[in-house]
Amino acid sequence: MNKIISGKAFIVRSERDYYKIKKEVILIAERTHPDIVIAIKKVTAIVTEIDNKLCHAAIISREYGIPLLMGIADATKNFKTGDKVMVNLDTKTICKIK
Amino acid sequence: MKDLLKYTYLLDLEKIDANIEKLWNRYQKILDDKKSTWEDLNEARAILFFLGHMFTEEIALGSLEKRVKFIKPMISLDNFLLAVDRKDDSILKKYKNNKNFAKLRDFYLLVKGIKNRRKGEWYLDEKRFNEVYDKKKPKDYF
Numbered sequence: 001m002n003k004i005i006s007g008k009a010f011i012v013r014s015e016r017d018y019y020k021i022k023k024e025v026i027l028i029a030e031r032t033h034p035d036i037v038i039a040i041k042k043v044t045a046i047v048t049e050i051d052n053k054l055c056h057a058a059i060i061s062r063e064y065g066i067p068l069l070m071g072i073a074d075a076t077k078n079f080k081t082g083d084k085v086m087v088n089l090d091t092k093t094i095c096k097i098k
Numbered sequence: 099m100k101d102l103l104k105y106t107y108l109l110d111l112e113k114i115d116a117n118i119e120k121l122w123n124r125y126q127k128i129l130d131d132k133k134s135t136w137e138d139l140n141e142a143r144a145i146l147f148f149l150g151h152m153f154t155e156e157i158a159l160g161s162l163e164k165r166v167k168f169i170k171p172m173i174s175l176d177n178f179l180l181a182v183d184r185k186d187d188s189i190l191k192k193y194k195n196n197k198n199f200a201k202l203r204d205f206y207l208l209v210k211g212i213k214n215r216r217k218g219e220w221y222l223d224e225k226r227f228n229e230v231y232d233k234k235k236p237k238d239y240f
Contacts, residue, residue, distance in 0.1 A: 015220050033216075033221040034213075034214050034221050035216070035221075052159065053159060053175065053176070053179060054158060054159045054162075054209060054213070055155055055213075056213050056214075058179075059183060059210060059214075062184060063183045
């Protein structure tokens with residue numbers, strides 16, 4: 001699995017938001033929900049605020065082999081949809097890139 | 099909820115499943131019933147939080163962490179979860195006839211069943227819950 005993933009951020013605040021994903025994105029949410037499967041093929045990485053091995057994002061990440069970064073406090077506030085971001089799974093960080 | 103916790107301690111899968119369904123049905127009944135009171139709706143809220151978060155992410159996780167240590171040959175919780183979720187035969191074949199592994203896997207699949215449960219438009223029927231709950235919220239709520 002690639003340890004560094006870059007792409008455009010997509011902030012999920014409601015389950016409806018999954019239906020708005022049209023291109024490949026790095027999905028950022030407090031937590032994910034079952035509707036994520038609608039857009040799963042376009043999700044190159046998932047970033048969540050919560051950190052739990054049995055949370056929905058963790059299950060989805062294992063099932064689909066999608067890179068996952070959990071426990072990023074205020075991620076949905078610090079990033080916005082369209083931001084270019086880089087996720088580093090080794091350092092467990094996400095940052096904006098130009 | 100106490101029973102669900104008790105049967106999780108006992109790892110009685112049949113009763114765990116039955117208690118999950120009992121709680122879910124009670125939750126649905128409260129949301130369906132137009133006569134549900136504010137107190138009923140807070141019972142529904144408690145069930146939602148218990149099933150959606152406390153049981154799945156705290157109690158079940160703790161149970162898995164504790165019990166995976168009894169499986170031989172040894173396997174970490176991360177590898178156990180990965181093997182089950184990915185259906186990874188290279189790991190699963192080592193535990194093909196291992197009763198403890200099979201039981202823990204089936205327990206985890208029950209928990210996953212909750213995490214993937216949706217009704218109506220949202221996970222665990224949360225949208226409907228929020229609508230009904232807000233409608234009944236007292237004006238002097240704080």
